[in-house]
Amino acid sequence: xxxxxxxxxxxxxxxxxxxxxxxxxxxxxxxxxxxxxxxxxxxxxxxxxxxxxxxxxxxxxxxxxxxxxxxxxxxxxxxxxxxxxxxxxxxxxxxxxxxxxxxxxxxxxxxxxxxxxxxxxxxxxxxxxxxxxxxxxxxxxxxxxxxxxxxxxxxxxxxxxxxxxxxxxxxxxxxxxxxxxxxxxxxxxxxxxxxxxxxxxxxxxxxxxxxxxxxxxxxxxxxxxxxxxxxxxxxxxxxxxxxxxxxxxxxxxxxxxxxxxxxxxxxxxxx
Amino acid sequence: xxxxxxxxxxxxxxxxxxxxxxxxxxxxxxxxxxxxxxxxxxxxxxxxxxxxxxxxxxxxxxxxxxxxxxxxxxxxxxxxxxxxxxxxxxxxxxxxxxxxxxxxxxxxxxxxxxxxxxxxxxxxxxxxxxxxxxxxxxxxxxxxxxxxxxxxxxxxxxxxxxxxxxxxxxxxxxxxxxxxxxxxxxxxxxxxxxxxxxxxxxxxxxxxxxxxxxxxxxxxxx
Numbered sequence: 001x002x003x004x005x006x007x008x009x010x011x012x013x014x015x016x017x018x019x020x021x022x023x024x025x026x027x028x029x030x031x032x033x034x035x036x037x038x039x040x041x042x043x044x045x046x047x048x049x050x051x052x053x054x055x056x057x058x059x060x061x062x063x064x065x066x067x068x069x070x071x072x073x074x075x076x077x078x079x080x081x082x083x084x085x086x087x088x089x090x091x092x093x094x095x096x097x098x099x100x101x102x103x104x105x106x107x108x109x110x111x112x113x114x115x116x117x118x119x120x121x122x123x124x125x126x127x128x129x130x131x132x133x134x135x136x137x138x139x140x141x142x143x144x145x146x147x148x149x150x151x152x153x154x155x156x157x158x159x160x161x162x163x164x165x166x167x168x169x170x171x172x173x174x175x176x177x178x179x180x181x182x183x184x185x186x187x188x189x190x191x192x193x194x195x196x197x198x199x200x201x202x203x204x205x206x207x208x209x210x211x212x213x214x215x216x217x218x219x220x221x222x223x224x225x226x227x228x229x230x231x232x233x234x235x236x237x238x239x240x241x242x243x244x245x246x247x248x249x250x251x252x253x254x255x256x257x258x259x260x261x262x263x264x265x266x267x268x269x270x271x
Numbered sequence: 272x273x274x275x276x277x278x279x280x281x282x283x284x285x286x287x288x289x290x291x292x293x294x295x296x297x298x299x300x301x302x303x304x305x306x307x308x309x310x311x312x313x314x315x316x317x318x319x320x321x322x323x324x325x326x327x328x329x330x331x332x333x334x335x336x337x338x339x340x341x342x343x344x345x346x347x348x349x350x351x352x353x354x355x356x357x358x359x360x361x362x363x364x365x366x367x368x369x370x371x372x373x374x375x376x377x378x379x380x381x382x383x384x385x386x387x388x389x390x391x392x393x394x395x396x397x398x399x400x401x402x403x404x405x406x407x408x409x410x411x412x413x414x415x416x417x418x419x420x421x422x423x424x425x426x427x428x429x430x431x432x433x434x435x436x437x438x439x440x441x442x443x444x445x446x447x448x449x450x451x452x453x454x455x456x457x458x459x460x461x462x463x464x465x466x467x468x469x470x471x472x473x474x475x476x477x478x479x480x481x482x483x484x485x486x487x488x489x490x491x492x493x
C-alpha cells in the first residue's frame with residue numbers, strides 16, 4: 001500500500017517536473033538570447049573603425065564633421081571599455097586579452113541611419129580603417145532571435161498551462177479518492193485545518209519532489225546546451241537563481257493552490 | 272436541545288419538508304418515523320448541517336445551525352453523535368482507528384482515546400475486531416462500528432438514522448438498550464426508523480412524518 005502510494009506520488013512529481021523543467025530551460029534560453037534580440041531594434045547601426053593613430057581631438061573633429069555633413073545620421077563613439085564589455089559578453093575567452101579596459105582596441109564609431117548603404121561613402125576617407133556590414137544581417141539575426149524568444153515565451157506559457165491543468169486534474173482526482181474521508185471528518189467535527197492539513201500535505205509532498213526534479217533537470221539541460229554553445233564559440237548559458245526559484249514556486253505552488261481552491265469549493269458544497 | 276421553526280426544504284422545486292415546527296427538550300428520547308420519502312433523513316441531515324434548509328430556522332444546543340460559520344459548525348458537531356444509515360466508516364482505517372481518529376478531534380490524548388474506544392467496542396461486542404478494516408466486516412458489524420464511533424465521545428445529542436437496519440432482532444434490542452442507557456445518562460436521543468417493532472419495544476415520544484410535515488406527535492402507538 002505504502003509502496004504503491006510512493007510510486008504514484010513519484011509519478012505525479014515527474015509529470016509535474018517535466019513541464020516546469022522545460023519552462024525553466026525556455027526562460028534560460030530567452031535570457032541568453034536577450035542581447036541578440038536587441039539587435040532587431042538597432043538594425044541600421046553601421047560600425048566604423050577609425051585609424052588607431054588618430055588622436056582624441058582628431059577623432060572628435062571627424063565626428064563633428066560627419067554630424068554636420070550628414071544630419072540624418074546619428075554618430076556615436078563607443079569607448080574601448082564599452083567595446084571590451086560587448087566583446088567579452090559574447091566571447092568570454094577574450095576577457096584576459098581585454099581586461100585592461102580594451103586599451104588595445106581601436107576606436108569604434110557607430111552610425112545609426114535609415115540608409116546603411118550611404119555610410120559606404122566613408123570608405124575613401126583616410127581616417128577610416130574599416131566599415132562594418134551595411135546589409136540587414138544584424139536586423140535579420142536580431143529579429144530571428146526575437147522570434148525564437150517569442151516562440152519560447154509561448155512554449156513556456158503552454159507548458160505552464162499544461163502544468164496548471166495537470167495539477168488541477170491531479171488534485172481533483174485526489175479529492176475524489178479522499179472525498180468520503182474528508183466528508184466524514186467534517187461530519188464528526190473536525191475543523192477545517194484538521195481536514196485540510198493532511199490533504200494539503202499529500203499534494204505538497206510530490207510538489208516538493210517535482211521542484212527538486214525540475215531544478216536538477218534544468219541544470220542538466222542548461223549544462224548540455226552550454227557545451228553546445230561553447231563548441232560554436234558562443235557564450236555560455238547560465239542557470240539563474242530566479243529561474244530556479246520560479247520553478248520551485250510553480251512546482252510547489254500549483255498543486256497547493258489547486259488543492260486549496262478545490263478544498264474550499266468542496267467545503268462550500270459539503271455544508 | 273432541538274428547535275425547528277417553520278422549517279422547509281425542497282430539492283429542485285420538489286418540497287420534502289414543509290413548514291415544520293418542532294421542539295425536543297434536552298434528555299428526551301424521541302423516535303422519528305414515517306414512510307420512505309417522508310423526509311426523516313433530510314430532517315436529520317439538517318440537524319447536523321449536512322443540508323441547509325430552504326426556509327426556516329434550525330436550532331441545536333442553543334445554536335442556529337443553518338447560519339453557523341464552518342469553525343463553529345465543527346464545534347457543534349462535536350456535541351452531536353450521528354449514526355449514519357450508510358455507516359460512513361473510513362475504509363483505510365481499522366475499526367479502532369475509526370474511533371480514535373474521531374476522539375483525536377475532541378482533544379483526547381491517544382492513550383485515553385484508545386482506552387475509551389476499546390470500552391465502547393467491548394460494550395458492542397466488537398473488541399475482537401478492533402484491528403480489522405471495515406471491508407472485512409459484515410453489514411451488522413459495520414453498523415455497530417458506526418454506532419460505537421458516535422457513542423465514543425459521549426455526545427449530548429445522538430441522531431440515529433435507521434440504526435437497526437442491518438442488525439438482527441437480538442442486536443437491535445441490544446442497541447436500543449444501549450441508546451436508552453446513554454439517554455438515561457443525560458444525552459438526548461433522536462432515532463429515525465420505519466421499524467415498528469423498535470417503536471413497540473420502549474415507550475417513547477414518537478413523531479410521525481408524512482409528506483414533509485409532522486402528522487403525529489405523542490406516545491406510540493397513536
